[in-house]
Amino acid sequence: MTRREILLAALTGDSPLQVLTEGPKHHFFGYYGVSPWNHRGDHVLCLESDFQNRMPLPGETARIGLAGRPFVPLVETRAWNLQQGAMLNWNPLSPNDEFLYNDYENGDVVSAAFDIRRKKRRTWPRAIESVAANGKFATCVTYGRLARLRPVVGYAAAKDPNPEANHPDNDGVHVLNLATGKSHLAVSIRDVYQTLKGKHPELREKAMFFQHSVINPASTRFFFLARTIERGRLTSAMFTASLDGTGLREVVPYGRGVSHFTWRGPSEIMATFSMEGKVRHVLFSDTPSPAFQAVAPEQLEGDGHCTFGPSREIFATDKNVPAVPAKRLFVYDLRSKLLRQLGEFPMKLPNGEEYLSGDTRCDLHPRWKRTGDAIAFDAIDTRTWTRQLHVASV
Secondary structure, three states, X not given: OOHHHHHHHHHHOOOOEEEOOOOOOEEEOOOOOOOOEOOOOOOEEEEEEOOOOOOOOOOOXXXXXXXXXXXXXXXXXXXXXXXXXXXXXXXXXXXXXXXXXXXXXXXXXXEEEEEOOOOEEEEEOOOXXXXXXXXXXXXXXXXXXXXXXXXXXXXOOOOOOOOOOOOOOOOEEEEEEOOOOOEEEEXXXXXXXXXXXXXXXXXXXXXXXXXXXXXOXXXXXXXXXXXXXXXXXXEEEEEEEEOOOOOOEEXXXXXXXXXOEEEOOOOEEEXXXXXXXXXXXXXXXXXXXXXXXXXXXXXXXXXXXOEEOXXXXXXXXXXXXXXXXXXXXXXXXXOOOEEEEXXXXXXXXXXXXXXXXXXXXXXXXXXXXXXXXXXEEEEEEOOOOEEEEEEEEO
């Protein structure tokens, strides 16, 4: 069978679920769309924490290690949260033995690499958000600004270098050269504000921040969300740009509620946002004034952490089910138009704690194995009611 035939068979048959880790400690990966497996597929990265029902405090650590029974700790980090972990990425230039992550060093947020074979660590002066597939570059955002404006994805001790500026010209998406350690500001918050202020004069009084910068598979361009938050309500736009900052364009307009996203090849994007009053999974090209195509609007109404695996025809996503409360994991085939539910995972504990929403929510955050035959995700293990790393085999 071809890889596509194997994947399609998984959509129509059973998909066994496995819990890779176990309580009483909490194990999770965090950010979606980034594979926790190394290239060989014999190591799976995750974090271990002592709690799941509150945000980390300054100085509190999480352990980074290899998933399994038992969990194998390798290194600690003080730059982490429950939603995105420590931005773990296997190094594309050493994809079996070295991973990248964020940490603190001498009072500053930095990124680091740890070689699991040689037990060696090296650092860069900026905290990463995404790593290029060619291993040469990473995009970086300011976690101190996130800690102030959207703490759920910030780091507890990080400081905003521009706490009084709504649209600073020295902050935004930086691009880090992983070979030299040097970085440049590719797109500033001021750049985006200047682009939007004509249609949205209300932005003058709103503090803007950037997050979710992701480099395309060709390692040439990246998208990111420009966001404001008022009384707990996020308002966002999606922009794309080249790694040198040129070719900046707004691809999802400010105010459409763009939330989650994935690259489908070097120049096509899927994102969730509002179309005709309902939140859809939408495909569009990275071009000026792109045409939007809603995917499975009758089956996939609502937000979801959409992500393509090795096949550009099949993606994984998830959905909140407040009535249960639970989260459901799905895969969808664009050619056959077949939607398959892989599982439903309760998000309310016997003691009444709920993890469906809020800063401590346990989003499934699906991410594919390189071979396309498994999806890892975070969920509550109902045997111990702890956050654990799960895998759906396909």
